[in-house]
Amino acid sequence: KAGVTQTPRYLIKTRGQQVTLSCSPISGHRSVSWYQQTPGQGLQFLFEYFSETQRNKGNFPGRFSGRQFSNSRSEMNVSTLELGDSALYLCASSLAQQGGMNTEAFFGQGTRLTVV
Amino acid sequence: AQKVTQAQTEISVVEKEDVTLDCVYETRDTTYYLFWYKQPPSGELVFLIRRNSFDEQNEISGRYSWNFQKSTSSFNFTITASQVVDSAVYFCALSGKRGSQGNLIFGKGTKLSVKP
Numbered sequence: 001k002a003g004v005t006q007t008p009r010y011l012i013k014t015r016g017q018q019v020t021l022s023c024s025p026i027s028g029h030r031s032v033s034w035y036q037q038t039p040g041q042g043l044q045f046l047f048e049y050f051s052e053t054q055r056n057k058g059n060f061p062g063r064f065s066g067r068q069f070s071n072s073r074s075e076m077n078v079s080t081l082e083l084g085d086s087a088l089y090l091c092a093s094s095l096a097q098q099g100g101m102n103t104e105a106f107f108g109q110g111t112r113l114t115v116v
Numbered sequence: 117a118q119k120v121t122q123a124q125t126e127i128s129v130v131e132k133e134d135v136t137l138d139c140v141y142e143t144r145d146t147t148y149y150l151f152w153y154k155q156p157p158s159g160e161l162v163f164l165i166r167r168n169s170f171d172e173q174n175e176i177s178g179r180y181s182w183n184f185q186k187s188t189s190s191f192n193f194t195i196t197a198s199q200v201v202d203s204a205v206y207f208c209a210l211s212g213k214r215g216s217q218g219n220l221i222f223g224k225g226t227k228l229s230v231k232p
Contacts, residue, residue: 107161
Protein backbone atom coordinates (compact mmCIF):
# COMPACT_ATOMS: atom_id res chain seq x y z
CA LYS A 1 0.00 0.00 0.00
CA ALA A 2 1.58 3.26 -1.11
CA GLY A 3 2.16 5.89 1.54
CA VAL A 4 1.54 9.61 1.46
CA THR A 5 3.41 11.20 -1.43
CA GLN A 6 4.47 14.81 -1.44
CA THR A 7 5.96 16.61 -4.40
CA PRO A 8 8.34 18.19 -4.88
CA ARG A 9 10.69 17.15 -2.07
CA TYR A 10 12.78 20.30 -2.28
CA LEU A 11 12.02 23.74 -3.60
CA ILE A 12 13.85 27.04 -3.72
CA LYS A 13 11.85 30.17 -4.40
CA THR A 14 12.47 33.88 -4.37
CA ARG A 15 10.76 36.26 -2.01
CA GLY A 16 7.52 37.55 -3.52
CA GLN A 17 6.92 34.49 -5.67
CA GLN A 18 4.18 31.97 -5.12
CA VAL A 19 4.46 28.21 -4.73
CA THR A 20 2.19 25.18 -4.98
CA LEU A 21 2.86 21.97 -3.09
CA SER A 22 1.14 18.70 -3.81
CA CYS A 23 0.05 15.81 -1.62
CA SER A 24 -1.35 12.44 -2.65
CA PRO A 25 -2.92 10.66 0.32
CA ILE A 26 -3.08 6.96 0.97
CA SER A 27 -5.71 5.32 -1.19
CA GLY A 28 -9.07 5.44 0.56
CA HIS A 29 -8.13 8.26 2.91
CA ARG A 30 -10.40 11.27 2.56
CA SER A 31 -8.87 13.59 5.15
CA VAL A 32 -5.75 15.54 4.31
CA SER A 33 -4.04 17.94 6.69
CA TRP A 34 -1.11 20.27 6.20
CA TYR A 35 1.50 21.29 8.76
CA GLN A 36 4.41 23.69 8.75
CA GLN A 37 7.55 22.73 10.63
CA THR A 38 10.21 25.28 11.52
CA PRO A 39 13.00 25.16 14.10
CA GLY A 40 11.52 28.09 15.98
CA GLN A 41 7.80 27.36 15.95
CA GLY A 42 7.86 23.60 15.67
CA LEU A 43 4.97 21.80 14.01
CA GLN A 44 1.97 24.01 13.36
CA PHE A 45 -1.34 23.04 11.84
CA LEU A 46 -2.24 24.86 8.65
CA PHE A 47 -5.54 23.37 7.50
CA GLU A 48 -7.48 20.17 6.98
CA TYR A 49 -9.59 19.07 4.06
CA PHE A 50 -12.21 16.38 4.00
CA SER A 51 -14.20 15.50 0.90
CA GLU A 52 -13.03 18.63 -0.92
CA THR A 53 -14.11 20.94 1.92
CA GLN A 54 -11.87 22.78 4.32
CA ARG A 55 -12.85 21.45 7.71
CA ASN A 56 -10.36 23.22 9.97
CA LYS A 57 -7.91 26.05 9.66
CA GLY A 58 -4.95 27.09 11.77
CA ASN A 59 -3.69 30.57 12.52
CA PHE A 60 -1.92 31.42 9.31
CA PRO A 61 -2.37 34.45 7.08
CA GLY A 62 -4.52 34.33 3.99
CA ARG A 63 -1.41 33.93 1.82
CA PHE A 64 -1.65 30.26 2.75
CA SER A 65 -4.43 28.43 0.99
CA GLY A 66 -5.27 24.95 -0.10
CA ARG A 67 -7.73 22.78 -1.89
CA GLN A 68 -8.68 19.16 -2.27
CA PHE A 69 -9.74 17.39 -5.40
CA SER A 70 -12.36 14.69 -5.87
CA ASN A 71 -9.66 12.01 -5.76
CA SER A 72 -8.59 13.36 -2.34
CA ARG A 73 -5.30 14.73 -3.63
CA SER A 74 -4.56 18.08 -2.11
CA GLU A 75 -2.56 21.14 -3.01
CA MET A 76 -1.28 23.90 -0.84
CA ASN A 77 -0.46 27.34 -2.18
CA VAL A 78 1.57 30.12 -0.63
CA SER A 79 1.49 33.48 -2.35
CA THR A 80 3.86 36.42 -1.95
CA LEU A 81 6.50 34.31 -0.28
CA GLU A 82 8.42 35.70 2.66
CA LEU A 83 11.75 34.56 4.07
CA GLY A 84 9.92 33.27 7.14
CA ASP A 85 7.96 30.81 5.02
CA SER A 86 11.06 28.67 4.68
CA ALA A 87 10.08 25.44 6.35
CA LEU A 88 9.32 21.77 5.97
CA TYR A 89 5.72 21.40 4.88
CA LEU A 90 4.19 18.10 5.89
CA CYS A 91 1.02 16.54 4.62
CA ALA A 92 -0.91 13.91 6.54
CA SER A 93 -3.77 11.69 5.47
CA SER A 94 -6.19 9.73 7.57
CA LEU A 95 -9.37 7.74 7.39
CA ALA A 96 -11.07 10.15 9.79
CA GLN A 97 -14.76 10.17 8.98
CA GLN A 98 -17.10 13.09 9.54
CA GLY A 99 -18.07 12.92 13.20
CA GLY A 100 -16.19 9.70 13.71
CA MET A 101 -13.32 8.81 15.96
CA ASN A 102 -9.92 10.29 15.44
CA THR A 103 -7.74 7.85 13.62
CA GLU A 104 -4.02 8.06 13.22
CA ALA A 105 -2.58 10.36 10.61
CA PHE A 106 0.04 9.09 8.19
CA PHE A 107 2.57 11.66 7.13
CA GLY A 108 4.52 12.17 3.95
CA GLN A 109 8.22 12.99 3.88
CA GLY A 110 7.46 16.64 3.36
CA THR A 111 8.47 19.39 0.99
CA ARG A 112 11.38 21.49 2.14
CA LEU A 113 10.80 25.03 0.92
CA THR A 114 13.59 27.55 1.00
CA VAL A 115 12.77 31.18 0.29
CA VAL A 116 15.73 33.36 -0.69
CA ALA B 117 -6.39 26.66 25.21
CA GLN B 118 -4.87 23.37 24.20
CA LYS B 119 -1.19 22.87 24.75
CA VAL B 120 1.39 20.11 24.76
CA THR B 121 4.65 20.46 26.65
CA GLN B 122 7.68 18.29 26.16
CA ALA B 123 10.10 19.69 28.67
CA GLN B 124 13.07 17.63 27.51
CA THR B 125 14.60 19.22 24.44
CA GLU B 126 17.38 16.70 24.00
CA ILE B 127 18.28 13.43 25.66
CA SER B 128 21.42 11.40 25.10
CA VAL B 129 21.75 7.83 26.31
CA VAL B 130 24.02 4.89 25.72
CA GLU B 131 22.64 1.86 23.93
CA LYS B 132 20.67 -0.56 26.14
CA GLU B 133 19.73 2.14 28.61
CA ASP B 134 16.04 2.75 29.31
CA VAL B 135 14.77 6.24 28.55
CA THR B 136 11.50 8.03 29.31
CA LEU B 137 10.20 10.93 27.27
CA ASP B 138 7.82 13.20 29.12
CA CYS B 139 4.64 14.76 27.77
CA VAL B 140 2.23 17.00 29.64
CA TYR B 141 -0.90 18.32 27.99
CA GLU B 142 -3.60 20.89 28.66
CA THR B 143 -7.14 20.75 27.34
CA ARG B 144 -10.64 21.61 28.45
CA ASP B 145 -12.18 18.96 26.23
CA THR B 146 -13.59 15.91 27.95
CA THR B 147 -12.99 13.77 24.90
CA TYR B 148 -9.58 14.01 23.36
CA TYR B 149 -6.86 11.92 21.81
CA LEU B 150 -3.16 11.73 22.46
CA PHE B 151 -0.52 10.58 20.02
CA TRP B 152 3.18 9.93 19.83
CA TYR B 153 5.10 10.29 16.59
CA LYS B 154 8.71 9.61 15.70
CA GLN B 155 10.57 11.75 13.18
CA PRO B 156 13.74 10.18 11.83
CA PRO B 157 16.22 12.27 9.80
CA SER B 158 14.28 11.45 6.62
CA GLY B 159 11.61 13.86 7.81
CA GLU B 160 8.34 11.98 7.77
CA LEU B 161 6.46 11.56 11.01
CA VAL B 162 5.92 7.93 11.93
CA PHE B 163 2.85 7.13 13.98
CA LEU B 164 3.58 5.22 17.19
CA ILE B 165 0.43 5.24 19.29
CA ARG B 166 -2.98 6.81 19.78
CA ARG B 167 -4.80 6.89 23.08
CA ASN B 168 -8.26 8.31 23.78
CA SER B 169 -9.12 10.13 26.97
CA PHE B 170 -11.30 7.35 28.32
CA ASP B 171 -8.65 4.68 28.16
CA GLU B 172 -6.04 5.05 30.86
CA GLN B 173 -4.59 1.59 30.49
CA ASN B 174 -0.89 1.55 29.95
CA GLU B 175 0.26 0.01 26.72
CA ILE B 176 3.32 -1.97 25.83
CA SER B 177 4.50 -2.71 22.33
CA GLY B 178 7.81 -4.51 22.24
CA ARG B 179 10.42 -2.21 23.74
CA TYR B 180 7.98 0.72 23.78
CA SER B 181 5.55 1.48 26.57
CA TRP B 182 3.24 4.37 27.34
CA ASN B 183 1.96 5.64 30.67
CA PHE B 184 -1.21 7.75 30.47
CA GLN B 185 -2.29 9.49 33.66
CA LYS B 186 -5.26 11.85 33.45
CA SER B 187 -4.76 12.98 37.05
CA THR B 188 -1.45 14.59 36.09
CA SER B 189 -2.31 15.23 32.42
CA SER B 190 0.69 13.24 31.34
CA PHE B 191 1.33 10.75 28.58
CA ASN B 192 4.89 9.55 28.96
CA PHE B 193 6.76 7.27 26.60
CA THR B 194 9.43 4.79 27.68
CA ILE B 195 11.88 2.97 25.46
CA THR B 196 13.41 -0.05 27.13
CA ALA B 197 16.88 -1.23 26.15
CA SER B 198 17.35 1.62 23.68
CA GLN B 199 19.02 1.03 20.34
CA VAL B 200 20.89 3.30 17.96
CA VAL B 201 17.95 3.07 15.54
CA ASP B 202 15.77 4.76 18.15
CA SER B 203 17.67 8.00 17.56
CA ALA B 204 15.10 10.49 16.27
CA VAL B 205 12.93 13.38 17.34
CA TYR B 206 9.81 12.26 19.19
CA PHE B 207 6.64 14.32 19.24
CA CYS B 208 3.68 14.11 21.53
CA ALA B 209 0.43 15.49 20.09
CA LEU B 210 -3.10 16.25 21.21
CA SER B 211 -6.24 16.29 19.10
CA GLY B 212 -9.40 17.67 20.64
CA LYS B 213 -11.87 17.63 17.85
CA ARG B 214 -13.73 14.38 17.39
CA GLY B 215 -13.74 13.18 13.84
CA SER B 216 -11.23 15.72 12.72
CA GLN B 217 -7.68 14.71 12.19
CA GLY B 218 -6.73 18.32 11.83
CA ASN B 219 -5.89 20.50 14.77
CA LEU B 220 -3.19 18.19 15.99
CA ILE B 221 -1.37 20.23 18.61
CA PHE B 222 2.24 19.12 18.78
CA GLY B 223 4.80 19.55 21.50
CA LYS B 224 8.20 20.96 20.55
CA GLY B 225 9.65 17.48 20.38
CA THR B 226 12.42 15.65 22.21
CA LYS B 227 15.55 14.77 20.29
CA LEU B 228 16.81 11.39 21.41
CA SER B 229 20.36 10.37 20.64
CA VAL B 230 21.34 6.79 21.39
CA LYS B 231 25.09 6.23 21.33
CA PRO B 232 26.59 2.81 20.67
